[in-house]
Amino acid sequence: MSGEQSVARVLLFTGKGGVGKTTTAAATAIELSRRGHRVVVTSADPAHSLSDATGTALGAEPLEVLPGCWAQELNALERMEESWGEVRTWLVELFRWAGVAGLEAEELAILPGLEELVALMEIGRLVRGGDHDVVVVDCAPTAETVRLLSMPDLLDWFFRRAFGMTRRVSRAVAPVLRTVSDVPVAPVEVFDALEGLHAELVDVRSLLTDPAVTSARIVATPESMVLSEARRTLTYLSLFGYHTDAVVLNRLLPTGSADPFLQAMATGQARQVELADAEFAPMAVLRAPHAPGEVTGTDALAAHGLALWEDADPAQDLCPGRAMAVDYTEGNPVLVLNLPNVESHEVDLTAVDGDLAVAVGPYRRNLALPAGLRGKQVRSARVERGELRIEFCALGAQ
Ligand SMILES: Nc1ncnc2c1ncn2[C@@H]1O[C@H](COP(=O)(O)OP(=O)(O)OP(=O)(O)O)[C@@H](O)[C@H]1O
């Protein structure tokens, strides 16, 4: 996090629907500003609810809701207009050629992934913008968030394969193609725009997967089904190289109530909290109390943030020392990927043209191998103590 350019710390909050992600993200941002940081909380969930949580009508530009604490709800369409001019023009032409006439920008926005892409770029700009020390991201529920965070890898792969080649073809063939067919061959400016986009995306990925910059935090309520999803979320975030350092257990009921119903609920929760503590270690497992009413408005959020972060500093990496690494101590190089909560038979490895595809459940990551491992082959792979260990050897060797 040093260097000439200032890079903000990034905190991503995700989890199952309705568990309190927006509340936790907003409360954390306010608590950070109380501690003297310049913070912006931004929403990567198209179903924005930061306005409802803070009780302030927010827009696409960060608004200072409390001293040192800004909030914003990104308008993907507006941003697309600004940064996508050339690409959009080309897409419109492409669609027209395919028989879809009269496409408007609004209609393009429904293209799968485009909204996520814009959200990612916006996060990147906030992180590098220099106006804030911490960028807090209120993410959508788990599945959408994993989709969002898997985008940089997927698109990187796509750009490298599709556009790396197309560009060469286009430069040579474009004049001929223009005369013999109606295919809209993208002009050089479009490729430049796409390459710019690609470079920005690669940069965002490097920021979001750098544990010194970004921590993902999973919000959950102390219930077995919610915690099961939290475990899977941790696996999928790890698969895509994101560093999760904490779980926030929200809506904890007071214990010792005279009301037997409340007491039974609290006892059930306590069991789940204990399990979560053990299962998610060495990550921090934080607790936030169940408020008597909704946690809305900056006062209620500030009180919530204070209680949640009583014993920990939200700006810190709460579980340092985990990232993808190559281990050379066993003779052959071993690629070590943090991949908790799965067993060997649940992981599927496929070699694709020098890359390695790692699939777990419904997700698949095309892993760009570190330079030292390219041109080698996989000798063995196993999951051990929450790590996927892939041993490589020279081609042809066994
Ligand atoms: N600890 C708490 N005590 C009482 N109410 C809470 C608590 N945490 C969240 N709430 C309330 O629960 C509701 C849902 O919270 P929130 O919007 O933060 O969840 P979310 O996970 O962001 O939901 P979504 O998946 O829809 O984005 C809100 O009305 C919020 O005020």
Ligand SMILES: [Mg+2]
């Ligand atoms: Mg929300």
